[in-house]
Amino acid sequence: xPRLPWVIKYRPKRVDDVVNQNEAKAVTLKWIKSWxxxxxxxxxxxxxxxxxxxxxxxxxxxxxxxxxxxxxxNASDYRRATDIERIAKVAATQRxxxxxxxxxxxxxxxxxxxxxxxxxxxxILDLIKITKNPVVMTANNAWEQKLKPIRDASLIxxxxxxxxxxxxxxxxxxxxxxxxxCEEDAINFIAERAEGDLRxxxxxxxxxxxxxxxxxxxxxxxxxxxxxxxxxxxxxxRKIFISKxxxxxxxxxxxxxxxxxxxxxxxxENLPLQITDPEDLWRAYEKLSRxxxxxxxxxxxxxxxxxxxxxxxxxxxxxxxxxxxxxxxYKWIRYQFPQKILLMSRTKEMRQLRERIAENIGRRILASKxxxxxxxxxxxxxxxxxxxxxAARLAAGLNLxxxxxxxxxxxxxxxxxxxxxxxxxxxxxEALKKHTESARKAEEDIKPPEKRxxxxxxxxxxxxxxxxxxxxxxxxxxxxxxxxxx
Ligand SMILES: Nc1ncnc2c1ncn2[C@@H]1O[C@H](COP(=O)(O)OP(=O)(O)OP(=O)(O)O)[C@@H](O)[C@H]1O
Ligand SMILES: [Mg+2]
Numbered sequence: 001x002p003r004l005p006w007v008i009k010y011r012p013k014r015v016d017d018v019v020n021q022n023e024a025k026a027v028t029l030k031w032i033k034s035w036x037x038x039x040x041x042x043x044x045x046x047x048x049x050x051x052x053x054x055x056x057x058x059x060x061x062x063x064x065x066x067x068x069x070x071x072x073x074n075a076s077d078y079r080r081a082t083d084i085e086r087i088a089k090v091a092a093t094q095r096x097x098x099x100x101x102x103x104x105x106x107x108x109x110x111x112x113x114x115x116x117x118x119x120x121x122x123x124i125l126d127l128i129k130i131t132k133n134p135v136v137m138t139a140n141n142a143w144e145q146k147l148k149p150i151r152d153a154s155l156i157x158x159x160x161x162x163x164x165x166x167x168x169x170x171x172x173x174x175x176x177x178x179x180x181x182c183e184e185d186a187i188n189f190i191a192e193r194a195e196g197d198l199r200x201x202x203x204x205x206x207x208x209x210x211x212x213x214x215x216x217x218x219x220x221x222x223x224x225x226x227x228x229x230x231x232x233x234x235x236x237x238r239k240i241f242i243s244k245x246x247x248x249x250x251x252x253x254x255x256x257x258x259x260x261x262x263x264x265x266x267x268x269e270n271l272p273l274q275i276t277d278p279e280d281l282w283r284a285y286e287k288l289s290r291x292x293x294x295x296x297x298x299x300x301x302x303x304x305x306x307x308x309x310x311x312x313x314x315x316x317x318x319x320x321x322x323x324x325x326x327x328x329x330y331k332w333i334r335y336q337f338p339q340k341i342l343l344m345s346r347t348k349e350m351r352q353l354r355e356r357i358a359e360n361i362g363r364r365i366l367a368s369k370x371x372x373x374x375x376x377x378x379x380x381x382x383x384x385x386x387x388x389x390x391a392a393r394l395a396a397g398l399n400l401x402x403x404x405x406x407x408x409x410x411x412x413x414x415x416x417x418x419x420x421x422x423x424x425x426x427x428x429x430e431a432l433k434k435h436t437e438s439a440r441k442a443e444e445d446i447k448p449p450e451k452r453x454x455x456x457x458x459x460x461x462x463x464x465x466x467x468x469x470x471x472x473x474x475x476x477x478x479x480x481x482x483x484x485x486x
Contacts, residue, residue, distance in 0.1 A: 005332065006206045007199050010174055012061045018054045019198075020166045024159050025058065031155055032062055035134045042155040044128045044135040046109075048142035049159025052199030055138040059105050068103035068134075084123045091131035102133040109150065110139040121149060128153050161196035164188075170198060171205050175215065182215035189220045203232060210334075233258055234335040237266050241274045242329050246316035253315040260307065261295055264288070264314050265338035271318065273333045277325035287317030353407045360398050384409035384416065392419030396427070 012018045015025055024047070034041045047055040063070040073087050087104060095101045106124060128135055128150075142151060168191045175182040186208070194201035204224055205215065212219045224232070239252035256263060268288060275281045294310035297303060322329055357380075358372040367376070384391040384405070395405050395416055405420070406413040 005203075006174060006178075007202045010170070010177075010202065012054070012057045014065050015058065015061045018058050018061055019170060020162055021054050021058065021159055024049075024054075024157050027155070027157050028058060028062065031157075032066060032134060036066065040134065042153075043131055044137060044150075044154040045157050046142050046147075046151060046154040047136060047138040047157050047159060049140070050161045050196060051140055052194075052197035052201075053159045053162050054198070055159055056105075056107060059103065059136050059138070062136075063103045066103075067100055069100045070105055071102050072105045072107060074107050084120070084127070088123070088127045088130065091127050091133050091135065094132045104131065104133055104135040106135065106137040108139065109137045110141050110144055110147065121146065125149055125153060162198055163196065164191045167191040167194055167196065167198055167201045171201060174202065174205060175209075178209065180209050180213070180215060182209075183217055185217040186215045186220045189217055190215075190224070193224065200232070200235070203235065207232065207234065233263075233266050233337075236263070237270050237335050238333075240267065240315050240319055241270075241322075243316070243319040244329075246312075246320065249315040249319040250312065253311055260311055260314075262338075262341060264291060264295065264310075265340050266335070267314055267318060269338040269340075270333065270335045273336070274331060275322060275325075275328050277322075277328065280322050280324050280328065283321035283323070284318045287313045287321055291317065350407065353403055357400065357404050357407065360400065360404075364398060381408055384412060388412055388415055388419065391416045392423060395420035396423040 015029065018025060028045065028047075031041055031045055047058070049055055060070065062068070071087065071090050073083060087106075090102055091104050093102075104127075109124065124137070137150065137154065139147065142156060168187050171187050171190060172182070175187075190201050190204045190208075194204070204220075208215050208220050208223050212223075233256065236252050236256040236258070239255070240249045243249035243252065253263060258266065271284055271288065272281065275284050291310045291314035294306050294313065298306050298310065319329075354373065354377070355369065358369040358377065361367075361376055361380070362369050362372045365372070365376070380394065383394065391409070391412065392415075394400075400408070400420070402413070402417050405417050409416065
């Protein structure tokens with residue numbers, strides 16, 4: 001059996017399992033009992049509240065507890081007359097003596113206002129009029145103007161945003177049941193970000209736990225940095241693949257803070273997992289590759305006005321390529337982190353190091369970083385592997401730090417670093433000596449001339465000459481200047 005995602009595995013089975021929402025639960029229980037008694041207060045209830053606070057969960061728990069068969073319809077189905085008719089037919093049918101009652105769920109009716117679909121709203125109103133079974137609708141914002149007729153025909157049940165304490169309690173319980181080690185700080189971090197959206201909190205927890213086996217603050221920060229009150233990448237990818245209409249895919253793509261090319265990597269990585277029909281796959285790749293061509297042009301020529309086409313192709317284009325096997329859309333896939341991004345982030349430090357080395361060398365030899373990386377670095381690496389003394393002098397002269405030396409030759413890094421440090425020390429000593437000497441000389445020069453004897457002066461100049469000669473010799477012998485002069 002495929003592993004269930006945790007949001008489904010830990011969905012409340014009974015009304016009592018729904019955390020918080022006491023008022024909503026009380027109102028709903030009263031309403032459903034009035035249906036059971038055969039004298040409904042109102043035919044339909046409209047559950048209103050923020051995402052992931054338990055609206056759909058409560059409907060499912062109710063159906064479970066009161067023995068109703070749940071008949072669902074989602075926002076994307078409302079446009080199809082046949083779907084509404086199907087639901088209406090079910091709604092209008094009275095429960096037989098033996099059959100189970102039906103609970104009709106019209107999920108996310110506020111999706112309708114986006115479609116501006118008056119026809120669908122009228123169809124729902126008709127359905128409420130004729131129904132012989134309880135109807136529940138859910139919405140994130142029931143107060144939209146378009147929904148007024150539906151509001152007037154329903155019992156409005158308001159759900160609260162879950163508190164951080166609620167979210168943390170559920171997360172802790174899941175960790176316990178899964179036998180996963182988790183840090184309190186990490187739970188706090190996830191709950192904080194979720195802002196009352198338990199669905200996203202559970203998804204985050206699962207993403208961290210499954211990749212890393214335990215939930216620590218450090219891992220949370222690394223894995224979840226992408227999410228900032230927008231959907232996590234894997235949720236966006238799911239939303240794109242599941243889209244039946246272009247606007248849904250487009251909207252999903254806007255709910256992420258991935259950059260467009262990162263999003264393309266996510267789609268690229270997961271496309272062959274989601275779509276398996278060869279012809280669908282071919283169509284999808286065709287769209288994706290065209291998006292890639294646009295991206296290439298954008299990068300090369302800076303024509304950002306092409307961006308909408310690229311995004312349209314990789315989102316709506318890919319989603320609408322699923323024709324032969326529409327069920328593939330709903331297949332539960334454990335989405336993969338794009339290998340390319342993973343590789344880039346793993347090698348990021350290395351690449352930065354390489355850049356810095358190239359910059360140091362380039363400045364010295366007056367060449368571009370690119371030229372240094374292509375033409376010089378390979379040879380420098382060979383020197384660092386073969387000729388330690390030369391390497392050390394280069395390291396000192398080019399001002400390479402320990403990390404850079406390690407990059408150039410991991411096995412010789414320790415020795416080269418030590419030798420380079422010695423060269424540095426020697427050079428520093430040399431410079432100090434030079435400095436004190438010239439300071440002394442300057443002091444001598446400003447001494448009043450009348451105090452000096454002729455002989456003294458001549459011996460002084462002789463001494464100066466020999467000192468100069470000695471210095472020249474020393475410079476020739478060691479130190480950086482000598483090396484670079486050579
Ligand atoms: N109050 C709650 N008690 C227990 N679990 C909850 C609660 N709210 C949310 N969850 C968990 O989060 C998941 C998503 O919740 P649910 O589908 O009920 O959200 P929703 O309110 O319908 O959100 P949306 O408006 O986005 O559809 C559930 O499967 C469940 O695991
Ligand atoms: Mg819901």
